[in-house]
Amino acid sequence: MAAELHVELVAADRSVWSGEATLVVARTTSGDIGVMPGHQPLLGVLESGPVMIRTSDGGTVVAAVHGGFVSFADNKLSLLAEIAELSDEIDVKRAERALERAKSDADASAERRADVRLRAVATR
Amino acid sequence: MGAQLRVYKRRIKSVTATKKITKAMEMIAASRVVKAQRKVAASTPYATELTRAVTAVGTGSNTNHPLTTEPETATRSAVLLLTSDRGLAGAFNSNAIKAAERLTARLEAEGKEVDIYIVGRRGVAHYNFRERKIAEQWTGFTDEPSYADAKKVAGPLIEAIEKDSAEGGVDELHIVYTEFISMMTQSAIDGRLLPLSLEEVAEESKSKGEILPLYDFEPSAEDVLDALLPRYVESRIYNALLQSAASKHAATRRAMKSATDNAGDLINSLSRLANAARQAEITQEISEIVGGTAALADATAGSDK
Numbered sequence: 001m002a003a004e005l006h007v008e009l010v011a012a013d014r015s016v017w018s019g020e021a022t023l024v025v026a027r028t029t030s031g032d033i034g035v036m037p038g039h040q041p042l043l044g045v046l047e048s049g050p051v052m053i054r055t056s057d058g059g060t061v062v063a064a065v066h067g068g069f070v071s072f073a074d075n076k077l078s079l080l081a082e083i084a085e086l087s088d089e090i091d092v093k094r095a096e097r098a099l100e101r102a103k104s105d106a107d108a109s110a111e112r113r114a115d116v117r118l119r120a121v122a123t124r
Numbered sequence: 125m126g127a128q129l130r131v132y133k134r135r136i137k138s139v140t141a142t143k144k145i146t147k148a149m150e151m152i153a154a155s156r157v158v159k160a161q162r163k164v165a166a167s168t169p170y171a172t173e174l175t176r177a178v179t180a181v182g183t184g185s186n187t188n189h190p191l192t193t194e195p196e197t198a199t200r201s202a203v204l205l206l207t208s209d210r211g212l213a214g215a216f217n218s219n220a221i222k223a224a225e226r227l228t229a230r231l232e233a234e235g236k237e238v239d240i241y242i243v244g245r246r247g248v249a250h251y252n253f254r255e256r257k258i259a260e261q262w263t264g265f266t267d268e269p270s271y272a273d274a275k276k277v278a279g280p281l282i283e284a285i286e287k288d289s290a291e292g293g294v295d296e297l298h299i300v301y302t303e304f305i306s307m308m309t310q311s312a313i314d315g316r317l318l319p320l321s322l323e324e325v326a327e328e329s330k331s332k333g334e335i336l337p338l339y340d341f342e343p344s345a346e347d348v349l350d351a352l353l354p355r356y357v358e359s360r361i362y363n364a365l366l367q368s369a370a371s372k373h374a375a376t377r378r379a380m381k382s383a384t385d386n387a388g389d390l391i392n393s394l395s396r397l398a399n400a401a402r403q404a405e406i407t408q409e410i411s412e413i414v415g416g417t418a419a420l421a422d423a424t425a426g427s428d429k
Contacts (some may be wrong), residue, residue: 041339043340
């Protein structure tokens, strides 16, 4: 069996997802980073964007995170985000509506949030 | 029905109505405590992970940051006081306010100027009534604080601490809130939030006996610390808000329970008085009737002769 790492995806007010994975891809401020089991200890700042987790049973979990951190040590990876949503929790229609509204209001941060949600759903 | 008995009956009715209300409030508060406790528990993983990360940067690099550097001489401090929007919670708010007053007095004795920041309408009212200056105030979310609320509170505070104290900034930040120890015990405590002492944070997480590895920082230790520390402060404030909310509900529950008990006692003693009044009335009526018939009998006996 392939090596595994333990992933904890936690938002400020709840634990979103946790389980075993073989690969985690997240976007830090200096670019996309992929973490596999046995990676060297790492602490990075996350950009808003989708995070892809390849679970050990072959499935893929995609989550939209809005800012936060990734830390990896002892084969344990923690993704900390103020807001994190799994892609199947995201209401596409609502996100699309939010995106349009944000565009018309010229609300840059709301637009980015909606955009991240939609991208997370698209990569699912 | 006699006048006295009617008065008693009326009071019993009003106390019974009050008892129903306090009983309902007690039950609502009890369910809210559980909900608030669950929220505290849900926010714990984030706080723990964040503490670990802060410790990792603190021990793994020698970066200096305005949020961690101890100023040589602190001249201005900020005190963040967490109270609730609504009362009916026993001594909950007055305890928190008293703790803040004590802390303010102590800081002023050390020669520091104190700016006060308040969350909750009760605390704001207390300071406004005494016409004391409030640097900033927030109300409307103390029953169920969200993370966004904590961010709203933390923003101006972090800004103030990053500013120079000569330009109206502050050198240190203290927080006063009510710690939720158990359903029966909550106590108002104060603590210094900033500047953050990395050693203390490290001690907190070291108690679990783990050795932190040497981390690779992405993009750099300074940037990570820059992003990490405000989040850490926010999460501490969020935790304090949640504990304060849980404590408030627990205090309300206890206050309402004793109000319900008191109403029950009052109803008991009032019904005893009412019973005595009714009995006295009946006795009086009987003796009046007996007296009346006796007088009548005497009168007829006299006329017969």
